[in-house]
Amino acid sequence: MRVILFGATGMVGQGVLRECLLDERVEAVLVVGRSPVGAGHPKLTEIVEKDLFALEPITGYDACFFCLGVSSVGVAPEEYERITYQLTLSVARKLPENTTFVYVSGQGTDSTERGRVRWARVKGATENALAKLPLRTFAFRPGYIQPLHGITSKTTLYRTLYRVVMPLYPVLRRAFPRMVTTTEDIGRAMIAVAADGYRKPVLENTDITAAARPARPAGS
Template sequence: MKVILFGASGMVGQGVLRECLLDPTVEAVLVVARSSLGQSHAKLSELVIPDVSDLTSVKEQLKGYDACFFPLGVSAGGMTEEAYRKLTYDLTLGAARTLAELNPGMTFIYVSGAGTDSTEHGRVMWARVKGATENALLRLPFQAVHLFRPGMIQPLHGIRSKTRLYDTLYRLTGFTIPLLRRMFPNHITTTEEVGRAMIEVARHGWPQPVLESRDIIAAGRK
């Protein structure tokens, strides 16, 4: 399986990249980003472009891939809906439309979040925008689209969040996460499980397009 990965420098993306590089069934990983990761691996290649939502100039380099993993996203804190939509809906759909054109047999896996609003009319801004993004992705002519809605994610293997607030919270409260996972086993997942789940779903599919935390955990443990 050949994979395209967006958001590889983020907390979830780091976990997904790690699992892809470790998995013997993943033949190659192409990271699409605005800057280089500075990593070297026999499976890994990079496509550095200034605007990851506009792939028209690099189409030839994006052909022949089996899956796209898209954990790229930003926090909605302090943002207007217009700005958040541009960095969430517009960016994601800009990339996805090109990939659907080039690789109609591709499986596209998008990370939104627990509480995403599929009606697009709820009170919570980020949930409406994520819901609109999910709905638009489902209308694209991919072989399959799967939507991951994790709740709390525990970073493992030295991975850290790029968001300062989240990173601080993880460092201060990380010791409690194993206990919380025992108390709420269907609501807290890890970066490793999310990465493993993406590979599993891309290879074998899943009964429904939306995967909540319990589904991500189940897929990640197969």
């Protein structure tokens, strides 16, 4: 399987990239972003493009893992919609038909697009628009995501929060299995869904955990 990855320098994207490079089912990874990931690997190729709206169509890949995003906190509504909705659709429309497109959405996304929470409406609109494209689309709706394997968030406040929560994560996962996951599980689940599909197009937190459950092939 050949994979395109957007958002590889972010926390979720770092985790997905790690799993792609470890998994024997993934033979090649094309990372597309505004800055290089700074890691060399035989599977890895990079495209650095400052204006992602200007990307040319990309062919020759089986799946696209879209982990690029921005928090709605402190971001103007127009800019949040431009990145969350417009950029996601711009990229998706440049892929060949039947490409598997896995989009990182969020727990609480509003599929009706009529709720009071703006970010949830925008995410819902993005999911709905993607579902209408001639792609094999899946939306991931993780809740709290615990970074593993030295992966960190770019946001200082979040980095502090994750350090505090890390020792408590096993307890949180047992107590709130519908609300918490890890960067590792998201990466493994994306690969599994791209390889084998899933019974529904929108994966909530428990679905992500279930999809990630199969063991990685021996020797990886």
